[in-house]
Each structure stands twice: as structure tokens, then as C-alpha cells.
Amino acid sequence: xxxxxxxxxxxxxxxxxxxxxxxxxxxxxxxxxxxxxxxxxxxxxxxxxxxxxxxxxxxxxxxxxxxxxxxxxxxxxxxxxxxxxxxxxxxxxxxxxxxxxxxxxxxxxxxxxxxxxxxxxxxxxxxxxxxxxxxxxxxxxxxxxxxxxxxxxxxxxxxxxxxxxxxxxxxxxxxxxxxxxxxxxxxxxxxxxxxxxxxxxxxxxxxxxxxxxxxxxxxxxxxxxxxxxxxxxxxxxxxxxxxxxxxxxxxxxxxxxxxxxxxxxxxxxxxxxxxxxxxxxxxxxxxxxxxxxxxxxxxxxxxxxxxxxxxxxxxxxxxxxxxxxxxxxxxxxxxxxx
Amino acid sequence: xxxxxxxxxxxxxxxxxxxxxxxxxxxxxxxxxxxxxxxxxxxxxxxxxxxxxxxxxxxxxxxxxxxxxxxxxxxxxxxxxxxxxxxxxxxxxxxxxxxxxxxxxxxxxxxxxxxxxxxxxxxxxxxxxxxxxxxxxxxxxxxxxxxxxxxxxxxxxxxxxxxxxxxxxxxxxxxxxxxxxxxxxxxxxxxxxxxxxxxxxxxxxxxxxxxxxxxxxxxxxxxxxxxxxxxxxxxxxxxxxxxxxxxxxxxxxxxxxxxxxxxxxxxxxxxxxxxxxxxxxxxxxxxxxxxxxxxxxxxxxxxxxxxxxxxxxxxxxxxxxxxxxxxxxxxxxxxxxx
DNA sequence: AGGGGTTGAGAGAGCGCTCTCTTGACAGTG
DNA sequence: CACTGTCAAGAGAGCGCTCTCTCAACCCCT
Numbered sequence: 001x002x003x004x005x006x007x008x009x010x011x012x013x014x015x016x017x018x019x020x021x022x023x024x025x026x027x028x029x030x031x032x033x034x035x036x037x038x039x040x041x042x043x044x045x046x047x048x049x050x051x052x053x054x055x056x057x058x059x060x061x062x063x064x065x066x067x068x069x070x071x072x073x074x075x076x077x078x079x080x081x082x083x084x085x086x087x088x089x090x091x092x093x094x095x096x097x098x099x100x101x102x103x104x105x106x107x108x109x110x111x112x113x114x115x116x117x118x119x120x121x122x123x124x125x126x127x128x129x130x131x132x133x134x135x136x137x138x139x140x141x142x143x144x145x146x147x148x149x150x151x152x153x154x155x156x157x158x159x160x161x162x163x164x165x166x167x168x169x170x171x172x173x174x175x176x177x178x179x180x181x182x183x184x185x186x187x188x189x190x191x192x193x194x195x196x197x198x199x200x201x202x203x204x205x206x207x208x209x210x211x212x213x214x215x216x217x218x219x220x221x222x223x224x225x226x227x228x229x230x231x232x233x234x235x236x237x238x239x240x241x242x243x244x245x246x247x248x249x250x251x252x253x254x255x256x257x258x259x260x261x262x263x264x265x266x267x268x269x270x271x272x273x274x275x276x277x278x279x280x281x282x283x284x285x286x287x288x289x290x291x292x293x294x295x296x297x298x299x300x301x302x303x304x305x306x307x308x309x310x311x312x313x314x315x316x317x318x319x320x321x322x323x324x325x326x327x328x329x330x331x332x333x334x335x336x337x338x
Numbered sequence: 339x340x341x342x343x344x345x346x347x348x349x350x351x352x353x354x355x356x357x358x359x360x361x362x363x364x365x366x367x368x369x370x371x372x373x374x375x376x377x378x379x380x381x382x383x384x385x386x387x388x389x390x391x392x393x394x395x396x397x398x399x400x401x402x403x404x405x406x407x408x409x410x411x412x413x414x415x416x417x418x419x420x421x422x423x424x425x426x427x428x429x430x431x432x433x434x435x436x437x438x439x440x441x442x443x444x445x446x447x448x449x450x451x452x453x454x455x456x457x458x459x460x461x462x463x464x465x466x467x468x469x470x471x472x473x474x475x476x477x478x479x480x481x482x483x484x485x486x487x488x489x490x491x492x493x494x495x496x497x498x499x500x501x502x503x504x505x506x507x508x509x510x511x512x513x514x515x516x517x518x519x520x521x522x523x524x525x526x527x528x529x530x531x532x533x534x535x536x537x538x539x540x541x542x543x544x545x546x547x548x549x550x551x552x553x554x555x556x557x558x559x560x561x562x563x564x565x566x567x568x569x570x571x572x573x574x575x576x577x578x579x580x581x582x583x584x585x586x587x588x589x590x591x592x593x594x595x596x597x598x599x600x601x602x603x604x605x606x607x608x609x610x611x612x613x614x615x616x617x618x619x620x621x622x623x624x625x626x627x628x629x630x631x632x633x634x635x636x637x638x639x640x641x642x643x644x645x646x647x648x649x650x651x652x653x654x655x656x657x658x659x660x661x662x663x664x665x666x667x668x669x670x671x672x673x674x675x676x
Numbered sequence: 677a678g679g680g681g682t683t684g685a686g687a688g689a690g691c692g693c694t695c696t697c698t699t700g701a702c703a704g705t706g
Numbered sequence: 707c708a709c710t711g712t713c714a715a716g717a718g719a720g721c722g723c724t725c726t727c728t729c730a731a732c733c734c735c736t
Binding site: 681 | 707708709710711712713714715716717718719720721722723724725726727728729730731732733734735736
């Protein structure tokens with residue numbers, strides 16, 4: 001009978017719903033949580049009351065009472081955040097958010113400060129979070145792997161070394177081999193590669209994929225130059241490749257951004273793509289289509305990765321056992337550079 | 339004296355700290371929350387106990403007891419999330435996360451499904467969240483503005499129409515005028531512009547800025563073509579501009595991506611940048627440096643925007659009054675295209 | 677010395693839920 | 707018809723905190 005004319009309407013609680021429906025709090029709780037053992041007639045009355053007062057469960061109370069956190073944290077190491085303006089990150093987040101949106105977990109994000117890592121650790125270990133996802137570029141980064149011992153964690157990309165218990169990744173090696181085979185199938189025989197940094201798993205694996213496809217075809221795998229995944233480094237690597245004097249008619253580049261760099265050099269030397277040199281990239285990011293001719297590349301299903309990461313994490317939290325390693329399938333996107 | 343040999347160590351609570359320090363729970367709470375009226379001697383003892391048991395406050399309990407949510411939500415409308423692989427988004431998030439990391443608020447993210455908007459509404463209005471941030475591309479989007487009546491909200495970018503109470507943005511108009519003046523100062527007199535969509539505030543404002551600088555210089559403002567902020571649309575607009583037959587020696591483009599498109603057309607016509615036509619872009623994104631010659635552009639401080647949004651939101655939550663509109667200063671980055 | 681004021685710490689009542697335990701209703705059994 | 711078994715709903719004790727109130731101790735002033 002309280003009217004509360006004092007401005008801010010009181011937030012509806014379980015109690016109010018219970019009162020309105022003429023049942024106990026426990027019953028309302030059962031209805032809200034879909035416990036089957038509730039008489040359908042009563043449940044209907046409760047649901048109606050919920051609608052009537054516009055009830056939304058209080059997450060804090062729920063989490064407190066159930067002794068179960070209802071949020072999941074996405075950790076971005078600070079060093080990664082510096083190269084943050086990266087579509088990769090945005091897409092992973094998107095995938096994660098999409099998946100979690102269907103669950104009862106809430107997604108929160110922290111940038112893990114390198115200056116005070118204990119802060120993040122305390123947050124994660126303080127029982128406030130059901131599990132964590134790590135998106136790191138600097139994959140050598142072991143700082144987080146050992147937390148797997150305490151809370152469920154899933155990593156984006158194969159971490160260097162052991163450490164991580166669960167991660168999802170694309171099969172970089174197989175995809176790179178596939179890309180190289182496409183070049184081979186086009187009749188190219190002088191196939192070079194611009195590889196990524198060899199201290200990062202994608203850099204390593206993509207190079208290995210190229211090598212294995214070359215070996216398969218009985219070709220030499222010596223035309224390798226390295227970049228650091230930036231456009232400028234791709235251009236430089238291309239210059240070195242061309243500078244060696246050896247003929248090149250095919251090129252596999254470990255990411256699209258470096259491929260765009262290679263394009264500029266190729267074109268400034270008057271080499272036509274794909275007539276003179278065919279090129280295949282990796283990632284299928286915005287560079288692939290903004291370049292001319294549009295780049296044939298390996299589609300990296302980043303959103304799917306994010307979804308899968310979230311899915312695995314939730315499984316882990318809920319005690320289902322899952323595969324430690326999940327490989328997302330890639331596909332070749334054929335455009336005009338090959 | 340409980341030993342709890344049962345595996346999972348019991349999470350330390352306020353109570354345990356209090357017992358160890360020989361004080362009441364209330365006192366520990368005061369120490370944790372930096373309430374000044376605690377004897378320094380006692381406070382020290384408490385802090386020591388906190389360290390000893392490795393105590394971290396339980397956020398759910400805290401939020402429940404204080405009747406104050408401790409998280410802030412970043413809303414990304416689903417339509418926006420589709421163009422999510424956008425450095426803009428990542429940078430805003432970065433800024434927001436950096437700022438919030440220094441506060442007691444936790445950042446959570448939702449992708450607002452267009453199919454069931456009530457879900458997001460319920461989440462926001464259910465008292466689970468202290469405030470919200472909206473990052474939307476489709477700025478006409480009124481779906482969220484009216485929630486400002488119920489919880490603190492801050493928007494990224496000037497929304498179309500009234501609606502939003504608080505937003506932070508760059509002064510697009512002034513910045514565009516400044517960019518145009520740079521062209522003018524360089525002695526260019528036939529200055530064209532490639533404008534953005536006229537149903538988006540940045541598109542409108544940047545065009546207006548160009549117009550006002552032109553007017554200021556007593557020049558005609560008729561060489562305008564429109565794009566939709568994509569590279570391809572920039573190229574098309576450039577083609578139309580050139581196709582008109584009117585001489586062009588300066589060009590202001592409403593974003594860097596379209597400028598990159600314009601570059602390709604300019605260069606394919608054999609026009610030299612900047613000798614034949616000087617160009618200035620807007621945003622200072624990765625296109626600005628990946629293009630040749632490097633693009634002179636307006637630096638859009640996106641991370642700062644994110645930080646500022648978070649700052650304003652926190653102020654709002656805590657009842658401090660703030661300016662409704664915050665303009666972040668921009669600067670011109672002089673490179674080689676002018 | 678006694679009254680008022682200040683200051684620092686404890687007591688204890690919740691915050692809105694969940695979940696175990698208990699109760700009550702009813703059906704099935706010998 | 708008493709007895710057990712089953713199932714649905716209620717009672718009530720917390721979850722880990724915050725915060726108002728109360729109280730004790732001490733200071734200053736007249």
C-alpha cells in the first residue's frame with residue numbers, strides 16, 4: 001500500500017512480485033529460473049505479476065545469493081591495446097558479445113595495465129568473475145596463462161609454449177598451405193612468401209604452411225622475407241624479394257596488410273597483378289578489398305572465433321568438458337589477384 | 339579454526355579480515371572505502387590483515403548493500419556492430435576502458451539486438467547498471483536517446499536531432515574549416531570537397547566547415563561531391579569532380595578512407611599530389627599513413643573521446659553536473675599531401 | 677566539575693536474491 | 707483406515723557487504 005510519491009520509483013523486487021501473485025518468494029524464484037516443478041497454473045499467475053510490475057532480477061543479489069558470479073571478463077593486455085585500432089579485436093569482441101548475449105553472463109572488459117598487474121589479478125581472482133577470455137597480440141605473453149589454474153580461461157590464438165589450457169584458433173598452417181597450393185595450381189613455380197614475425201604463432205605457422213606446400217610440390221622454399229604484419233614492413237620485404245634478382249611469379253603474404261604493402265612496390269616496379277605475379281594474402285580484412293586488384297586471401301573467421309571462445313568458456317564454467325584446442329575452419333576467398 | 343581441507347579455499351570476506359584485525363566489520367569496511375575517520379593505527383592493522391588473507395571485496399555484495407550498481411555499459415547497436423571491424427570502435431572502447439580502470443566501475447558491453455530491444459532495455463533499466471555509453475554509427479538512431487531520462491547516458495558523436503542529453507564529439511565544423519584554410523594558405527584557389535553523407539552529423543558538419551572557410555576567403559563553394567565514407571565512394575566522387583571539367587588544385591575530403599579512394603583516381607589521371615592537387619583528409623586513421631604520399635589530415639582523437647565519455651558518465655552517475663556537449667580539440671597532422 | 681561537543685568504533689538491520697529444509701496435500705498400499 | 711511415499715509450495719537462514727544508529731571516550735569551556 002506504499003505509494004512512494006518520492007520521485008524515483010522503487011525498483012520492483014521478487015518480494016513484490018510474490019505479494020502480487022499471492023505466492024512465496026521461493027516460488028517466484030523458481031518461475032524466474034525455470035525450475036520445472038511449478039504448477040503451470042501458478043507459474044502463469046507469477047509470470048503475469050512479473051509483467052505487471054515490470055520486474056527484472058537484480059543481478060548483484062542473484063550472484064551474491066547463489067555464490068556464482070554472472071560475468072565473464074575479456075582481458076586485453078595493455079601492450080595489445082596499443083595496437084588496438086585493430087579490426088581483429090573488434091571482431092573478436094563482437095563474436096564474444098553475440099554469444100554471451102544469449103546466455104545469462106554479462107561481458108566485461110579490462111585493459112590489463114602492465115604497471116599494476118595485481119589489480120587485474122585481484123579482480124579476476126577475487127571471485128567476481130566466472131571466467132576470462134584473453135585477446136593478446138603479443139602472444140608470447142605468459143602473464144595470464146597460469147591463471148587457468150584458478151578460473152576458467154580461454155585464449156584467442158595458439159599461445160607460444162605450453163601454458164594455456166584452452167584456446168581457439170584457425171589452422172594457420174593448413175590455411176597457408178592451401179593458399180600456396182592455389183598459387184601452384186595456377187602454374188606458378190617461383191613462389192615467394194612474406195612471412196610474419198617468427199616469435200608469434202601465426203607468423204610461424206603460416207610460414208610453415210607455405211613451406212609444406214612448396215615441399216609437397218617439390219619446390220625450393222628459400223624465397224622468404226619477413227615483415228611485422230604492418231603495411232610498411234610488407235613493402236620493404238617486397239623490395240628485398242625483388243632486389244635479390246630472382247624471378248618471382250607468385251607470392252603468399254602472411255597478412256593482408258603486408259600484402260597491400262607488397263602491392264605498392266610491385267606496382268611501382270611496373271609488375272602486373274596477377275599477370276606477372278599472383279598474390280594471395282591472409283585474413284580477409286578491409287585491406288583485401290580496398291586494394292586494386294582485389295586480393296585473393298584466406299578468410300579468417302574472427303567473429304566465429306569470438307563466439308567459439310565464449311562458448312567454450314561458458315562450457316568450462318558450467319563444468320562441461322571441452323576440447324582444449326579448437327580450430328575454426330578457414331576458406332579461400334578468390335578475388336582478382338591470382 | 340576451520341581448516342577447510344575441501345579443496346577450494348574459502349574466499350576471504352570482510353568478516354575474516356575483521357576477526358584477524360580484531361575490529362568490527364564496519365571498521366574494515368571504512369578502511370577499504372577510505373573513510374577518513376579511522377585511527378591510523380587501527381587502519382594500518384586492518385590493511386595488514388587484508389594483505390594477510392589476500393582479501394578482495396565482493397562486488398556483488400557491495401553493490402547490493404550500497405544499492406548502487408558498480409558497472410557501466412557500453413552499448414553497440416547491432417547495426418553498428420556490423421561495421422564493427424572499425425578502428426573507431428576499438429579506440430573508443432580503449433579510451434573508455436582506460437578511464438574506467440582507474441575508477442571502481444566495471445565496463446560491460448552489450449550488442450543491442452535489433453530483434454529484441456526490450457532485452458537490452460530491461461538490462462539497462464533493471465537497476466543493474468549505473469550508466470551507459472552509446473557508440474553508434476547510425477547516428478540518427480534514436481532508440482537509445484530517450485533512456486537518458488532514466489539512467490545517465492553519454493553518446494559518442496553529436497546525435498541527429500535533439501534527444502541525447504550528453505555527448506562528446508570533435509568540433510567537426512571547425513576542424514574542417516581549419517583543414518580548408520591550410521589549403522587556402524598554400525595558395526590553392528580551386529578547392530573542391532568530397533563530403534560525407536548528409537544524414538550523418540560528421541558528414542554535415544565537415545561540409546559546413548569547408549563552406550565557411552571558403553566563404554571566408556571569398557571563394558565559391560560549389561565544387562562538392564558526396565561519398566559514403568568508403569574508399570570506393572571516394573574514388574567515384576573524385577571521378578565526378580574531375581569529370582566536371584573544372585580545374586581543381588585543392589581537395590578537402592571528409593575522411594581518410596575516401597581520400598585514399600580519391601588518391602587512386604588522381605594518380606591514375608596522372609595528377610601529382612601535392613604539386614597538382616593538394617589534399618587534406620580527416621580522421622588520421624591508418625589510411626592516412628598507408629597511402630603515398632602520406633596524407634595531411636585532421637587528427638581525430640578517438641581514445642580521448644572514449645576517456646572523456648567515461649569521465650562524463652562517471653560524473654553524471656555521481657551527481658556532479660557537467661556540460662552537455664563536450665568538444666574534443668583536434669589538430670592538423672601535416673604530412674606530404676599538401 | 678559538570679555540561680555540551682566532537683570523534684572513533686561497534687551493533688545490527690537490511691540489500692534482493694537462492695536454496696535447503698520443512699510442511700502439507702494427496703494418492704497409493706496392505 | 708492408518709502408513710508411507712511423492713510432489714509442490716512455503717519458511718527462513720543466509721550470501722558479503724554498507725550504513726545508520728548508538729555508545730564510549732575524550733576534549734573544551736564556563
